[in-house]
Amino acid sequence: MRLTLHTDYALRTLLYMGLHADRRVSIHEIADAYDISENHLVKVIHRLSRLGLIDARRGRGGGLVLAHAPEDIRIGDVVRKTEDDMRLVSCEPANPEGAGCILSDMCKLRGALAQALDAFMKVLDETTLADLLPDHDRHMLLARLPGPASDDPIRRV
Template sequence: MRLTLHTDYALRTLLYLGARPEVRVSIREIAHAYGISENHLVKVVHRLGQGEFIKTIRGRGGGLMLARPAEEIRIGTVVRFTEEDMMLVDCDGLSSGGRPCILSPACRLRGVLGEALDAFMGVLDRYTLADILQPTDLARLFPELAKPSS
């Protein structure tokens, strides 16, 4: 399974914010750090706000912060929230607007793939943002994260 760019950017954003939980960060700063589109990141941030993973503060001194501790943000929950389609194959023809697969009545692949997806998500559910957040590693990649907060 390949995660969408939207989910990739969401996880990157959460990692960046988690590296400095006491500091408000701008979308521009995150986009610049990762070399990604600010416009696309605005959509990602909006979605993360809807899911109450981050909070946004407008105006002077505003910015983005985690809405709750990194220990309370499960990676599987983020992936489920940001991925629009978790279907591995389109046996019913729903996403393509086409016909169901001719093998559907007798095929057991759907069950096997469902089991595989459950296992994949089960692994992601075992980890929190705090588990994968290594501030020292991130500080090496992004020197601005090593600066003391003001």
């Protein structure tokens, strides 16, 4: 399974905000850290805000902050809420294109793929944003290094 850029950017945004939970961050700052489009990131931020995952404020003193503690944000929930289509193959139900498949009556592929997707999501459901953040001491050491470190968690994501 390949996640959409929208979900990828949503996860990166949450990770960045989790790493900087002590302050509000800006869209420009996140886009610059990951070298991604600010225009696309605005759409991601809007969705994360509508979903109640982040608090976004405009104007002086504004910025972005997590709406929940990192340990309360389940990655599986984020993926489900940001992916528009979780089907792995086009012949799955709700797709009229796959309705005419000559193997649909005897195909076991859909069942195997459904089990695989369930296993994938189970891992993500058991993973919180806090699980993905580096430990505090290592993060503080990286923050003091000049320039982007090769193992900087912000640039690796």
